[in-house]
Amino acid sequence: MTEKIELPQGTLDLLILRTLLPGAQHGWAISERVQQVSSEVLSIQQGSLYPALHRLERRGWIKSRWGTSDNNRRAKYYELTQRGRNQLELETEAWRKLTVAVEQVLEGA
């Protein structure tokens, strides 16, 4: 089993927003998707996922609606709003800058 690492503070929002970029997803799918794409390195605990979704919704970056899942059950879908897209861009750029800078320090020192 691949070793899992703790999510650094503040990255959870970024991951959720990025995962929603292709289209609306329900909570479970979001956590599955993050886990898959990160080759099982990142996993989102349910205990933090749902409070995060509520928080993002309160900020107006995502919105929710009820839809039907693949096996015909009612599920709550989340999708990005325009403000969410802008936020995603901002945060992605900030993250890139951060990682480059951290890398430079690690190399240079």
Next chain:
Amino acid sequence: MLDDLRYRSHALLHHKQVEDELDEELRFHFDKQVEKYRRSGMSEEEAKRRARLAFGGHEQVKEDCREARGTSFIELTLDDARYAFRQLVANPTFTLVMVLTLALSIGANSAIFSVINGVLLKRLPYAQPERLVRIFLSNNEYPKFPLNPWDFLDFRARNHSFESMAAFTRGDVQLSGEGEPIRLNGFGITSGYFRVLGIHPQIGREFDFQAEVPGNGLQAVISDRLWRTRFGADPNVIGRKVTLNMQPFTVIGVMPRGTEHPGNVYHSLAYGESVDVWWPFSFGGNSNQRGSHFIEGIARLKPGVSVEQAKAEVNAVMGQMAHEHPNGDSGWNVLVIPLYSEVVGATRQMLLVLLGAVGIVLLIACVNAANLLLARASARQQEIAVRLAMGAPRLRVVRQLLTESLIISVTGGALGLGLAFGGVRALVALLPADFPRAHDIHVSGPVLVFTLLVSVLTGILFGLAPAMQASRTDPKQGLKHNTRTTTTSRYQNRLRSALVVAEVGLACVLLIGAGLMLRTLLNLIRLDPGFQEDHVLTASISLPHNRYNSGELTAQFFDRLAAKMNALPGVESAGAGSDLPWTGYDENAGGFNIEGKKSEANQQTHARYHMATAGYFSAMGIPLLQGRFFTEGDKKGAPQVIIINHAMAAKYWPGEDAIGKRITFDDNPKKDDDWMRVVGVVGDVKDQPNSPGAEPSFWWSEYQASEPDMSIAVRTKSDPRQVADGLRNAVHSLDPELAVADVKQMNQVADASISTPRFTFVLVGLFAGLAILLAGIGAYGVIAYTVAQRTPEFGLRVALGAQPGDLLRMVLTQSVRLAVPGIVVGVTLAMSLGRVLQSLLYGVHPADPIILISVTLLVLIVSLLASYAPARRAALADPMSTLRAE
């Protein structure tokens, strides 16, 4: 921001829906997880177990989501409130006792605070009232004395401390014309009087300097009330004539509603909208004669000038004046007193004592409530243990219990506010008649805020300790099933006993206070005033100078009136005097010479002077000690005579017979006419109901002195009110244009003079009664609780041979053990507080042994009564049920 608000309010308003949806969402997630594990080959059981582990606490996730929604605080509070409400409804007796005791004590506090707010806290209704000061003179003989008119003019001209300065003096006027003539409260004022107060006439203007010149005085400024009642609020009233004292005055101004008289000392009239007419004070006569003091100063300080600075400056001016007029102006100090202290200063101490007393009642109610909550907390240990075991944080439990006490206290506060509305009305009705600003006392905005604040603070004060205590419950201990033997910690029992001791102590303080007030009141009632107040009808009549312009006419009028009254059936005697006892009259004459005695340079003679007719003393019931009363023979032209009181005889003719002795105000008496001969000595009438004795006084014969403003006194055989109409008829048959004012009975006057101590006693007594009742409930609660706890023990004792009487005694002893330290604490506290009360007491020492002993006995009796029922229950303990239970 707006989205955020919309989101939060949606979450709040659709709380149930949002919660249900969250549930559904989480269940969906869970099922998906289980399905995933199943697909990887796990059994149904195993998959569910794993999913549950991965999921963590379901409740915790929901709580975190609520927090993320930003509505958790309100939702939690609503949750707590719902929970608390269920708890309270489930224990109606407990809730009712708590809410009612708090309602009573918070309501009492709100009512007293309404008085404090209206009287002490609300600003006086003048522009920048903190800059207004009153100006008086003072010397050894007269600590607070009016000004001489010329002194006032010098002050006004020479000072640099005041922005403006004015003077005023009481001078009631008689209004006649249409309808029955009436007497109106009036004041003579200098120009600028209203400018000093910062009140402008609503129509017209106030007096200018021209009006201060003698002869220009037939002008009047009238009150809004008079304008409406007498002139139909005529907007063209300016310039109209009005008949005052039988002379035509021209109305030049109408003051607005709420023009409050600032109160005065000389022929005092209480603060308030008590004045209807102002007339111009004029300065006439010789400016070098400065012995006559009868106008009062009021001034507005310049911005930045302190009262002390102003006082220093006007005293320097007084020094110059003393130099210029050594005869009249030396020996005086000038007092500059802030108007605020002048208006409410006298009531302050009493109101603060009442606030203290009612605060103590609230404190006792708090202690009581805390005690009840503590008792209940131990009964609820199990419930709390369950909540703690389920993972509720301790802080959450504290919060929940505090919510409960807050609901109780705020409900109590709301009910209390209702009580305060009624209480304030009763208080105002009970207030002494001359109490300042009584009409400013309402349950107003500040009172609402005060009540809310007090309710919340009360809830926290009595709720916090029990809540903390309860949250310390050990879940393991608490969950053990046998609640009956659940051991309450020793600490808790001691805390509860300490609370009862504190309660009893505080109640003792109030009881001792009430005892002191009662003795003060009784002492005042029992005082011999020096006259007989019952069966006397009094009234005042003022003869306008216009019609009664000679001494003969004045004397003749009062003589005829007395004769008409004496002819009425039921009348024993009738007379007239310049004043009635205890009505604020204070006329003084100084510097007379006594025949045959050298006046000592530094010891000026002085006495109060009055005028009286023949029948005055017997109508008032003032006894004649020596000599005779006045007769109609003591008239103008006859030898001048005076009657003196016992104090004057004792002071100036000690050990001698005063009858026949003579005094004079003339520095060089030549002829017999310059002397006044003492023809009678009468008993002392106390200057004030609570003064230790009487100042030296003498009476001139009205037939010689011809005072036009007189008080009528009629002594009757039965109810004096029956001759009131007779008096009016008698006056009007002599002169139909005269007003008969202030018709009342002398015992009303006497009654009014003790109304302040009576008011204080009634309230402190009421609070003390409430306090001892609450303390009794508190003691009962603790004793009943310990008896319930110890029932098995009692059962065992009975099984071992104890008699019911032994158990009864045991419980009663426990109660006395709580009461005794309480009494010790209370007495000690009362001793140290005694000084505060001193100024409100009369003839009783704060450490009065009779009061201390009666309070001790009363508290012991109450504590025995409180424990009697539980003690009976203990005595009836059934050994069988104990043995079965153990």
